[in-house]
Amino acid sequence: MIYFDNSATTKPYKDVLDSFNQVSKQFYGNPSSIHRFGIDAGTLLRKAQQQASAILSVDQSEIIFTSGGTEGNNTAIKGIALAHQSHGKHIITTQIEHPSVIEACESLETLGFKVTYLPVNHDGIVEIDDVKAALTKETILISVMHVNNELGTVQPIKAIGQLVKDIPTTYFHVDDVQGFGKIPLQLADSGIDLWTISGHKFHGLKGTGLLYIKKGTNLFPLFHGGHQQMNYRSGTENLAGIVSLVKAMRLITEKEETDHAHLYKLNKQLRDELELITSVKINTVENQAPHILNISIPGYKPEVVIHALGERDIFISTKSACSSKKPDESAILKAAGFPHNRTTSALRISLSYQNTKEEIELFSRSLKKVIQQLSKVMG
Numbered sequence: 137m138i139y140f141d142n143s144a145t146t147k148p149y150k151d152v153l154d155s156f157n158q159v160s161k162q163f164y165g166n167p168s169s170i171h172r173f174g175i176d177a178g179t180l181l182r183k184a185q186q187q188a189s190a191i192l193s194v195d196q197s198e199i200i201f202t203s204g205g206t207e208g209n210n211t212a213i214k215g216i217a218l219a220h221q222s223h224g225k226h227i228i229t230t231q232i233e234h235p236s237v238i239e240a241c242e243s244l245e246t247l248g249f250k251v252t253y254l255p256v257n258h259d260g261i262v263e264i265d266d267v268k269a270a271l272t273k274e275t276i277l278i279s280v281m282h283v284n285n286e287l288g289t290v291q292p293i294k295a296i297g298q299l300v301k302d303i304p305t306t307y308f309h310v311d312d313v314q315g316f317g318k319i320p321l322q323l324a325d326s327g328i329d330l331w332t333i334s335g336h337k338f339h340g341l342k343g344t345g346l347l348y349i350k351k352g353t354n355l356f357p358l359f360h361g362g363h364q365q366m367n368y369r370s371g372t373e374n375l376a377g378i379v380s381l382v383k384a385m386r387l388i389t390e391k392e393e394t395d396h397a398h399l400y401k402l403n404k405q406l407r408d409e410l411e412l413i414t415s416v417k418i419n420t421v422e423n424q425a426p427h428i429l430n431i432s433i434p435g436y437k438p439e440v441v442i443h444a445l446g447e448r449d450i451f452i453s454t455k456s457a458c459s460s461k462k463p464d465e466s467a468i469l470k471a472a473g474f475p476h477n478r479t480t481s482a483l484r485i486s487l488s489y490q491n492t493k494e495e496i497e498l499f500s501r502s503l504k505k506v507i508q509q510l511s512k513v514m515g
Contacts, residue, residue: 137449137450137451138449138450138451138491138495138498138499139451139488139491140450140451140452140485140486140487140491140495140499141451141452141453141484141486142337142427142486142487142488142491143285143314143337143427143428143453143484143486144453144486145336145337145342146336146337146338146339146340146488147339147488147490148336148339148340148341148380148384149339149340149383149384149387151383151387152339152340152341152380152383152384152387153341153380155376155379155380155383156341156376156377156379156380157376159180159375159376159379159380160376163176163177163180163375163376164177165177166372167180167181167364167372167373167375168362168364168372177375180375180379181373181375181378182196184375184378184379184381184382185199187382187386188346188381188382188385191382191385191386191389192323192348193322193323193324194323194324194348195351197351197366198348198349198350198351199346199347199348199349200346200347200349200365200366200368200369201344201345201346201347201365201369201373201374201377201378201381202332202344202345202346202347202369203343203344203345203374204334204335204336204342204343204344204345205234205236205311205313205332205333205334205337205345206236207345207347207358208311208332208333208334208345208346208347209234209236209237209240209279209309209311209332210236210240210358211347211355211357211358211368211369212279212309212330212332212347212349212355213227213237213240213241213244213277213279213309214240214243214244214356214358215355215356215357215358215368216276216277216307216309216330216353216355216356217244217247217249217276217277217356218356219354219355219356220276220277220305220307220354221249221276223274223276223305224272224273224274224275224276224305225248225249225250225274225276226249226250226251226252226272226274226275226276227241227244227249227250227251227252227275227276227277227278227279228251228252228254228267228270228271228275228277228278228279229241229251229252229253229254229278229279229280230253230254230255230256230262230280230281230291231253231254231255231256231467231468231471232256232260232262232281232284232286232287232467232468232471232472233279233280233281233311234281234285234311234313236311237279237281237311238253241253241279250274252270254266254267254270255471256289256471256472257472257473258472258473259289259421259472260284260287260289260420260421260468260469260471260472261289261290261291261292262280262291262292264292264295264296264299267280267296267299268299271299271300271303271306275305275306276305276306276307277306277307277308277309278296278300278306278307278308278309279308279309279310279311280293280296280308280309280310280311281310281311281312281313281314281315282310282311282312282314282315282316282319282321283312283314283315283318283319283424283425283428284314284428284468285313285314285428285468286428286430286466286468286469286482286484287419287420287424287428287430287468287469287472288314288420288424288425288427288428288429288430288486289420289421289424289425290315290319290424290425293310293321293326293328294326296308296327297326297327297328298327299327300327301326301327307329307330307353308327308328308329308330309328309329309330309331309332310328310330310331310332311332312331312332312333313332313333313334313337314337314425314428315425316333316337316338316385316388317338317385317388317389317391317392318392318399318425318426318427319425320392323348328348328350329349329350329353330347330348330349330350330353331347331348332345332346332347332348333345333346333385335377335380335381335384338384338385338388339384339387339388339488340380340381340383340384340385341377341380341381341384343374343377344374344377344378344380344381344384345381346381346385347368349368355368357369357370359371391489395489398489399426399427399487399489400426401493402426402487402491402492402493402496403426403427403429403487405493405496405497406429406485406487406496406499406500407422407429409496409497409500410429410431410500410503412500413500413503413504413507415433415434415435415436415507416431416432416433416503416507417431417432417433417434417478418430418431419431419432419469419472419474419478419482426487427486427487427488428484428485428486428487429484429485429486429487430469430482430483430484430485431482431483431485432469432474432477432478432479432481432482432483433481433483433507434477434478434481435477435481436481436507436510437464437481438454438464438480438481438482438483439454439464440510441483441503441506441507441510442454442483444506444509444510445502445503445506448502448506450498450499450502452483452484452485452486453483453484453486454466454482454483454484464480465479465480466479466480466482469482485499
C-alpha cells in the first residue's frame with residue numbers, strides 16, 4: 137500500500153497511540169475535580185501545556201487545546217470579530233483559504249461584517265501589496281494560511297506579520313494546519329496573534345488541536361459553561377487527546393529537524409518523474425512546501441484516476457478532504473488563474489516523512505499505466 141494522502145490525514149505514530157491509551161486508563165479523572173484523581177489529571181494537563189509551550193517557544197498561558205483545525209479557525213476568527221466589532225467590522229482573508237476560514241467569514245457577513253477575499257497570483261500566493269491596499273481603519277482581523285492545502289504554496293506570513301505588528305486594532309490569524317512540522321514558523325515577536333494546528337495532520341489523533349492566542353488578546357468564546365482553559369474554551373479537557381497531541385508535536389518537530397532534506401528529495405524525485413509523463417501538468421510551482429504536489433491530467437476525471445490507483449493500493453486525493461465531495465472544479469486552482477481543463481482535473485499528492493523513494497518510483501510507474509489504460513477505454 138502506498139499512502140500519498142497525508143494532507144487529508146496521517147497515520148498516528150505508535151507512541152501517540154500509546155500515550156492516548158495510557159492516559160485514558162490511568163488518568164481518567166476530570167482535571168477540574170478536587171479529589172486525588174482530579175488533581176493527578178490536572179497536574180498532567182499542566183505538564184502537557186508546559187511541554188507544548190516549550191516546543192513552540194511561547195508562554196504556557198498562550199495555549200488552548202481544541203478539537204482540531206476547524207474549531208481553532210472558527211474560535212480565532214469569530215472570537216476576534218465578536219469581541220472587537222466596536223473597533224471595526226472589516227476582515228481580510230484570501231480566496232484560497234480552507235473552508236473552515238472561508239465559511240466562518242461568510243457567516244460573519246450575515247451579521248454585518250465586511251470581508252475582503254484577496255486574490256492570489258498565478259503561483260497561488262497572495263501579494264503583500266494587496267494586503268496593504270486592503271487594510272482600512274475598520275480592519276480588525278487578517279486571516280491567511282501558512283501553507284495552502286491543495287497547491288502547497290507558502291504564503292508570505294512573515295511579511296504580513298511585520299506589516300500589522302504595530303497596528304494595535306488589527307489582529308493576525310494564521311491557519312498552519314498544513315505547515316506545522318514541515319515549514320518552520322516563529323510565533324514569538326512575529327506579529328502573529330492567533331495560530332491554528334490540528335493533530336491528525338502530523339501523526340496525532342483526530343479530534344485534537346491547538347490554538348495559540350498571544351498574551352493580551354481578547355476573544356469572544358464560542359463555548360460557555362465551565363470556565364476551563366482561561367474561559368477561551370469551556371468544556372472538560374480531552375486529557376488523553378491533549379497528551380497525545382503534545383507527543384505528536386514533539387515527534388514531528390524532531391522529524392522536521394532531522395529529516396528536513398528527505399521530504400525535499402522525495403518532492404524533487406516526484407516532480408522529475410511526473411514531468412516525464414506528457415499528459416501530466418504540474419500545478420505547484422517549485423520551492424514551495426515539500427510535502428504537497430498538485431497536478432492535473434486534462435481530459436481525465438480525477439475521481440476515475442483515483443479509483444484506478446486505488447485498485448492498485450495507491451491512495452491520493454482530488455483536493456482538500458473537506459471539499460472533496462463538492463463539484464469537480466478546484467476553487468483554489470481557479471483563484472490562481474488555471475484554465476478550466478486544469479481546475480477540473482486536479483489531483484493532490486501529499487507526502488509524509490515516512491514515505492520512500494521506492495514508493496515514488498512505483499507510484500509514477502503506476503500512474504503512467506493507469507493513464508494508458510484509461511486512454512484505451514476513452515479512445
